[in-house]
Amino acid sequence: MWPSSQFLDFPGGKVAFTSEMRFISESPKERIPCYRVLDDDGQLIEGGINVGKEIAVKMYSDMATLQTMDTIFYDAQRQGRISFYLTTIGEEAINIASAAALTIDDFVVPQYREPGVLLWRGFTLEQFANQCFSNRGDDCRGRQMPIHYGSKKLNYLTVASTIASQLPHAVGVAYSLKMDGKDACAVTYFGDGGSSEGDFHAALNFAAVTEAPVLFICRNNGWAISTPTSDQFRSDGIVVRGEAYGVRSIRVDGNDTLALYSAVRAAREMAICEQRPILIEAMTYRVGHHSTSDDSTKYRPVDEIELWRSARDPITRFRKWIESNGWWSSEAESELRSNVRKQLLDAIQVAERTEKPPLVDMFTDVYDAVPSNLSEQEKWLRETIKIHPQDYPSDFPL
Known part of the structure; x- marks a missing residue:
């Protein structure tokens, strides 16, 4: 036991005294490492990974479906058929791998770049089309912008455009699950730009103090619309902020499907069993424009975009891995892409012809x-x- 003169008995724990005046460094000498399982060629780096054929093939199929869906809907907006769209190109692994690691009982509080979570949970191509065309089949009855999905049945809270506003809501959902003794957690997504909002800091502190079972998944894709991370913060990304608020954290390669699946699965287990929040920083890159209202070539080098599109694509990397296991082939690829394209084009044609919601729906519910x-x-x-x-x-x- 130290003499009482050697520590400060402060509320929250004892703090040792020191006669050495030492400021905490503004940045660590080494950056926090990034958890990775697959290399750039889709080969396991070391050790085994507990992902079987069925779930691996579904993850890949949904990633490819999401990519196809984004391409077709983006073209539809450019043709003037829908008013707005936003893609997940380059971030498909974060969508699908994280969804695969959750259960349907977990509540998802999304930003606006996680339609893959809905896709994994069973949201149909027809439902995506109905929402984007704001017709009678849209669960939101045309009262949301395109791609602002929601599904009560699938425990996917409706998207809000306001940046980071979903983060405190997710903590509230998680705290409710905790109070009810549910074997589930809340999961919320946000971009690096969202971490610059006050709601991010309030949410992390709120979650830590209440010990709420919530996963904060940050898509650090380097750009908050046109603002690079270098203009947003001087810290080592997002992961280091977790420690400051008392939140367990990890940095993951956001283009590595297996690493994300493993990390989110482990984080979910900790969040529920230990009743604690977890912060996951997924390092990725937004290959597409921020939205159909943006031209990212005005503020990003074209060769930088192309590098991530061609050499670091998460779908290509994961496909190499499942092919090396004998679980996928060129024939399966062609069949999948062709079927998805046909189904989606058919869904769009039907959605486009479907009557809009009646006027009264603006005032109900x-x-x-x-x-x-x-x-x-x-x-x-x-x-x-x-x-x-x-x-x-x-x-x-x-």
Whole structure:
């Protein structure tokens, strides 16, 4: 036991005194290493990995499906058929591998670049198309921007555009699961740009103090729209912030499907069994533009984009691994891509022809009984449409 004069008996734990004046360094001498299982050629680096054929093939199939879906929907927006779209190109492994490591009982609180989690859980191509075309088949009834998906059935909370606002919500969900004694956790996703928002810091502190079973998965893709990480922070990425808030953390190669699957699976086990938050920083790269409203070649070197597209593509790397196991072939690849493309084009044609939601849906689903102010607004809108019919689509169901 130290004499009482050698430590400060402060609330929260004893702090030792020292006569040496020493400032904590602003940056470590070495950067936090990145957990990796597959090399760039899709070969295991060392040791075994517990992923069987069935789950590995499904992971690859969903990654390829997601890539195909992004390409076709992006083209549809460029053709003026939908108003907005945002791709996950280059980040497919984070979507699918993390989803594979969870269970359907885990609540997902997404940003807007995780449609692959929905795909893994059973959201159909028809449902994706209906949402992007805002028709009667859309669960959100046309009240959300395209790609702002949600599914109560699949425990996938509806996407909000506001950056990082989902993080405190995820902690609240996790704390609720903890109070109810559920064998499940909350999982939330965000980009490196989201870590610059106050909600990120509040959420990590909130989670640590309440010991909430929540996984924070950061897609550190180097760019917050047009702002590089070098202009966002001087710390060693996102992973080091976990320790500051008392949150266990790991840095993972975000383009390594097996590494992500293993890390998220282990993190989920710790979060639930030990009742604690976990922070995962997935190092990746946004190969596509931020959205259809962005041209990333204006602020990023084209050769940098092409390097990540060709040499560091997570789908190509994972395909090499499953092919080396004899689980995939060129024939299976052609069949998959062809089928997905046909299914999606058919779904888009149907979604495009499907009637839009009726006008009344703008005013329902918030209150059990529609209050007088909303009834008045509906009345005013209908009167406005009658006065100015040229400003509204003729086929809009009133």
